[in-house]
Amino acid sequence: MKAAVLEALHEDLKIKELERPVPESGEVLVRLTAAAINHRDLFIQEGKYAKIALPCTLGSDGVGIVEDIGPNVGVGIIGQRVVINPSLDWGEQEEYQSRKFRVLGMPDAGTFARYICVPAQNISQAPAHLSDEEAAALPLAGLTAYRALFRKGAFKRGERVFITGIGGGVALMALQFSLALDAQVCVSSSTTAKIEKAVSLGADGGVLYSNSEWHKKLKSNFGHFDLSIDGAGGDSFARLLDIAAPGGRIVNYGGTSGPIKELSPQRLFWKQLVIKGSTMGNAEDFKNMLAFVNEHSLHPVIDSVFPLEEVNQAFKRMLEAQHFGKIVLRISE
């Protein structure tokens, strides 16, 4: 079968012909039709990830048809169109993952391939209103956004939400999820074009985070926020305390801008703020996320679709950071 394999750090992925995997006990074999790329894939390629083991087929997001099953899996599942939950071995605790937790795609063989074997408990029926490309855009970003917004962020209908780095998959899913429950949402971005696109999706407005006074502009134009969803950290993070309403919550799911600096404890304790870290989600979060997408007929925002063979162009597009929405790979014979 065809697979996009990272053989060594800082190299392009290579399209290889690998042996089709065979499902073990409790596993299903999925013939993949679409996958999506994530920053995680870039981090692995760049050596910026813990415990990298190569060569490995990358890819955390995948959609396809169940073609075969291993022992101890019911046959009813064969032929179903499924999305894959990329959280492996989350463990028993709701609040955090176990030591055995892994994200699908390194060290486990990922979704940038024609076939994949995954535990049967990690697949769910793909939402019927979504194309394969749309459904493939959902798992990692949708799961991360859902947990950050609802479980960790305790988002309630109609609240005021600030989302940093709009254009990224998680940020856009958080935008769509919160808008579906009548949130008033503002966003930040590096470009005016992305802010305008967010407004066209329903955001009230946004700020350029390159402007060091962005928090003042935001407060004077839009007031304070009940909840911020941030995937960046860095210098700007301290400003999220400034724009928070009393009792406000700030959820962080990523650190693309580096360490968080110069937080004021006085602001933290006097406003009685809550800062929470969140990563991925457990099986319950995944099922709830899919139910939410179905209930509200949400369509993930797709930036572009590349054939699997052009995976390196797809990576290049993400590196350039001009994308708005998920970058998807179409997988055919």
Added chain:
Amino acid sequence: MKAAVLEALHEDLKIKELERPVPESGEVLVRLTAAAINHRDLFIQEGKYAKIALPCTLGSDGVGIVEDIGPNVGVGIIGQRVVINPSLDWGEQEEYQSRKFRVLGMPDAGTFARYICVPAQNISQAPAHLSDEEAAALPLAGLTAYRALFRKGAFKRGERVFITGIGGGVALMALQFSLALDAQVCVSSSTTAKIEKAVSLGADGGVLYSNSEWHKKLKSNFGHFDLSIDGAGGDSFARLLDIAAPGGRIVNYGGTSGPIKELSPQRLFWKQLVIKGSTMGNAEDFKNMLAFVNEHSLHPVIDSVFPLEEVNQAFKRMLEAQHFGKIVLRISE
């Protein structure tokens, strides 16, 4: 009546003869027998507090006998020995205080006086097993510690707790409260003597925060912590993320060491940590705190007792930071 008044910033308090206050509607007149000093009083003296209005009788903690009542207060309360809840106009929200919230003692006349008028809803019967000096040590520190530990920190019996800056009133109350529910507690301090005193109270051990590698020593000797209670912020705060167990909580109630620096978002989100700010507490927290102190027959740690007339010596002792426990003022005719 006698009162210790701050007339101008950076000056000593002056013992003045003021007119005895008269209780208004809903208020009680308390003849104070003991008060306690807090860092807040020093911050006000040093001009490091918001909206300072002088001259003012300082003091947030007080114990005494109800001697008179204003209109709309039941007479049954007269003659009772009471502690005063120093949270004024907290408001309706459990999670944060209202804009009208004030801590007793600037701008409202405080407890460093023979008499004070406070809302009847702010007094509670003093725990019978405590002396006046002990009961006066309780309100601000006990309330802050109780809310930080239980409401914000979600402390559960037997958890592993790390408390910074042991010797301070809040830190010691958090130590006593958590030990009463079988916590395994470690502490940090500037001196070995204070760590040894904490161990004699029941702590497992401690570290000197002047040692920049304290977090490594702590982890190798004691493992990870479910909950940290911090009143400092500053450079050391980032280390609280290192020593946190997955899903761990960190509650901050003060910023004596300045801004929090160099927090790792990766540590925050991968461990799914929670950082919460907490300040003082509402009426429910205060009642629960008193009930807890009664149930477990806790005695607050008293560092020293000064007569009200020596309030400036008491301030000096707190400034020197050699105290372990509350510094109390005894108030007589």
